[in-house]
Amino acid sequence: MSSSHDKPVDPNQVVLWSDDYEGHDVISTRTFGFWMYILSDGMLFATLFAAYGVLSYSHSYYTGPTPAQFVAPWYTFIQTMALFLSVLAYGFSMASLKTGSKAGVINGIIASMVLGIVFVGLDIHDVLRMISIGVTPEVSGGLSAFYALTQVHAAHIFVGLIWMLVMLYQILRKGFTEDVVGRLISLRMFWQFQAVMWVFIYVFVYLWGYMS
């Protein structure tokens, strides 16, 4: 089992202090930690999904409208495409980073931001439309859960947009330092993860809600 007692120690071979310890890899440590945060964020969504599952029975909508009555699948599909394209643009921006092309990275992020703003704009428009036809979170538990899940996701997108703005400033100001590159990679994971979450929200909240 243990190696500590059995093997005889040759005093001439043993290394007690690491000479060549270069310290940790700053970027990897940062991205790993951020990945931990993202997974924890995934748990947050999972909990919201659990709540939505429990509150999506027909009686959960009380006497109010059900998603079948107010969800517009094709409208939300356009939202989906806006988000996917935004993620793609950010991916291309990261591909430009490989060559250190500042212009490529900035263009990609700007494209990604514009598409993200389109997504948020469509979301706000959708919410306003739903409110105008009386679909508000105060109506029923089911609608509360619907709004919680979709708007928490929209809030993530909003935070991502602010983050992109900050990154644009930092790239221009500082160039590709270790910190900036680490943050760009973290933001890539964050942004892509929002797309993954959106797949589930789109399919299980919008499409399934529309079906039932």
Add this chain to the structure above:
Amino acid sequence: MSHGHSNPIEHPEVQMASRGSYLTGFIIASLLMLAATILVSGQVLAPFPLLLTIMGCAGLAAIAQIYFLLHIDISEHNIWNTVALVMFIPLFVITIGLTWWMFSQLYLRTMPMIPGMPGMH
């Protein structure tokens, strides 16, 4: 905590970005979402098979995005991310699945006035 002095651009996690892989992920996910939307808006299938189909679409799209976009694989630089994800996925399933199961059992027993549930005796 001495920093590596190499150029951060050359860091493997920067270098693993790839236009082709991002494009592939995008196309697969988009097509699957398109398919799901068409199926649902056309109501071409009975509800239950339709549900299974769109669940499949969601699963495949998510896997495609996780693989092509988030670089979740067993390469040296991503192994820990992959391990972490593999540990989390059962928890997602437990959180949603067991909660759902439990409340379906609870509703079955305590909400008799709901249509389709056993009546009140």
Add this chain to the structure above:
Amino acid sequence: MLVNVPGPWSPLLGRLALSEIPYTNPILAPLFVVIVLAGIALVAAITYYGKWGYLWKEWFTTVDHKKLGVMYIILGLVMLFRGFIDGLMMRTQQMLAVGPGDNGMKAMGAIHGYLTPFHFGQVYSAHGLIMILLAATPLLVGIMNIIVPLQIGARDMAYPYLNALGLWITAAAVFLIMISLFVGDFSHNGWFGYAPIFELAYSPGVGVDYWIWTLELVALGTTLGSINFLATVVKMRAPGMTWSRLPIFTWSAVSANIIALTSFPCLQVALALVGADRYLGTHFFTAGFGGNLMLYTNLFWLWGHPEVYFVILPAFGMISEIIPAFSEKPIFGYTAMVLATFAIAGVSWIVWLHHFFTMGMGPYVSTEFSIATMLVGIPTGVKVFNWAATMYKGRLTFSAAMLWAIGALFLLLIGGLTGMMLSIPAVNYMVHNSVFVVAHFHMMLLCIVYAVFGAVIFWFPKVFGFKLHEAWGKIMFWLFSAGTFLVFFPMFMLGFMGETRRLDWPFDPHWAVWFDVQEIGIAVYVLSVLAFLWMIYVSIRDRAHHRVGADAWGTSRSLEWLTDSPVPFYNYAMVPHINARDEAAWRREHGFSESRPDHFAAIHMPNNTGVAVYIGALTFVIGFGLTWRIWWLTVAALILTVLIMIYRSGKGDPGYVISAEEMEKLDRQSRQNMSDGQQHLPKGGGYTGGTVTAYSAAASDQRPQGTPPGNSRPLS
């Protein structure tokens, strides 16, 4: 969107008004005066001695994991005391109130006893919340903070700044719950809250809001901490520290933080939804409008049960470090221990429903969760057996730390026995929500407290360079144990008599005698608190006589005992190369324990930062603003927080470099300090000084002759 609250509201102050300060309350008003006076005295003393600069520079703005850990522990101990006072108030209320008739103190306005039901509700709610989240959690996080980087040979945590942020956000939560004593009131719905009683219709005051935001802040702080721990262990291990050599305590920290990372989001969601119900008028947990009140209970315990293991696993880790050190043997069945730790962590995710077996969800669900709960007993049993086997064929020294660890073991046995009873639905129906359950989980939580006291005594010399007073540590142990027995044995009995939880008026006069016994137990607990304070005082007074070397106990095993005591701010002058699972024991047995690096390299250290303190203060303001519905304050603090975070992100932290020459000087100094302090002590030093001699004799035949090669050199 926003819900109208009953009572007055103004844009400037929200619901806050002078009348919210309970200056007429005969209990709170004098306490308020005392605390304000004490605060003034403290501030005056610090100012008089001119220590503000020192405190700010050396402590508040630090990013050093050891200092942060010490502050976590101080925070935890202060809150442990506050929670204990709450417990004392509850015991006294029940003793005075028991039985029919009017035997209470009318002057206080209570029907029975001296607390009104509403006040009693606040006391036990605060007691539970404080003990679990603001005492146990900071204590454990603090100890992990100090020990984990040392045990894996890291200079600091992976994200030192995030570490400070976690501390100050936790501190903000502490301030929030403390201020609820004197401004407004706290939730009276139990520490976990019940739906729908926490809805605005049944709890119109600010108590529940205080509760929500306190919990949200702790959750945030702990999540940040858990990310940090996991990244530290995965990415920052010293060369040679393979996974199979990771000390057990670090393993348990890893598993605990996986639990924290995965489960705290559930709490955040559950409370955010409660907040949505109360602030935005949604219907998640209402009985009407399609809400589901048991959904809250479900989401809460989805976090709540893993949380239980989040606090118990590090305690198991501490026991696993203390018992081998004082048994002079390696831990028995290392692999089994690690497997058991992760088995507990894994199973913790499928058992939460046993907290509400009585909900009426039918036998299928009950059976599944019952069996899953019992499964926890398997790895826990393995752990207990392994600890027993570690003691077998050992050489046991019953130092204070060892006594606490063994005490924890016995509490674990009782807690396990009763836990297996509670895991069975048929039995659970009879004792659920009774004080039997209370006694059971106090056994488990006291197991943690015992382990924490053991760990504090065990690792204190590592952090401060001198030992705590052994005899007073033991006196405290025996007093504390007597208190535990006197308070909780009657509680088990009362459970069998059918007393349910949270009765401000225990209606059956037959219970009276047991409440009296419990009150005696509380008095003994008070003595143990005094013994603790005296132990600290005596130890600091006589610290010169209790100085220790690197290996403070002479029989220590894991890596942290290699570096100097007290640990210098850079942890290790040169990062050690790990050769064995119990590196310190291995070096001692092979004659390398005196070896020190003979040359040094420049190292890079992070700068101190005040940003974490500012953000902590702002999160407190956000919590306070939300509680009292002062919207402008909340929004302003939120925006300011984001701006500070962006500013900090732009500024970055260049850190500073200690050159190799400086490092050598620092190392020599540190070594000199240590040996100066030990001059008058027998070689090996300290309480178990004899051990070292015995070990040296045993190991002398193995000891290599001549100078160890490479970059190490012997000292003597």
Add this chain to the structure above:
Amino acid sequence: MLNKAKQSHLRYLAIIPLLLLLNGCAKHSIWWIFNPKGVGAKASYDYMMIDVAVMLAIVGVTAILIVWFMWKYQKGKNRGTYDGKWEHSRKLEVAFWGIPIVAVAFLSWAVAIHGSFAVNPYNPTIITKHMKPKGDPIQVDVIATDWQWLFIYPQFHNMAVANELVVPAHTPVFFKLTSTAVTTDFFVPQLLGMIDVMPGMRTKDALESNNLGTYQGIAADYCGAGTSWMLFKTKVVSMADFKQWADGVENSPNTMNYAAFNRFAEPYINVKDKTPVYGHVEHGLFNHLLLEVMDGKKWPLPMFMTENMFHCLKLQASEHRA
């Protein structure tokens, strides 16, 4: 008053040793859980004893071993041989995993699975399987308010009694429970286990007792300031006595319609232990309330009932309600 209470406490102190003997034979024992008087409570007690026996065997042996090791291997006493390298033994490790696995497997099968179905509140097989032919089961609808209990007997002229439950012996009693306020637990320690009483949901439970007597019923879950006073005596009486009692209640002139219930359901701490009876309750009240609560009907607590108990208690003291 205080002095008198203290004296009685001292008197009890003298009998601690007796209490420790857990004398289970006493007729009116205070050890409610150890003296089950109902079929359900008895089953729970039996399962508990099986569990305790198995676990005590393991835990007890472990505790004794630990104490023995502490004695034998204490440093400097030289009672046992020291082996500082002994850290692994395959046989022992198999045993360490095997013992708990076997115990848990046995307990899962013997008590967890069996027990869950035997005392399943919706269909307690210990009662339903051996339902006594004599006497039909009695149905009782239980409504919990803040902070009172209302027990409706649909088979007996739909009569009701508040804060007191009277049931005949040797007869299964089936409960339907709901709450119009917040969640609490329905619990009679000596007769049946707890079941949640939730607003907008209907749970069930069942009780059968062969022992005449009066047993304490408790609201076992925290439901606000009046929790401690939300008590009800459960009287198990002979069928003849029950019939006689029911006749008396049925003839009570008090009736409870929905309007009367609205007043009844207002928050009220039952400090004087009142047990009003109602000769007739509006038909379908239980279902009506259930649906109304689902529609969002509340009897909310006024601010002074939570935030300012002084005022509340002053109000209660005036006993403005019958």
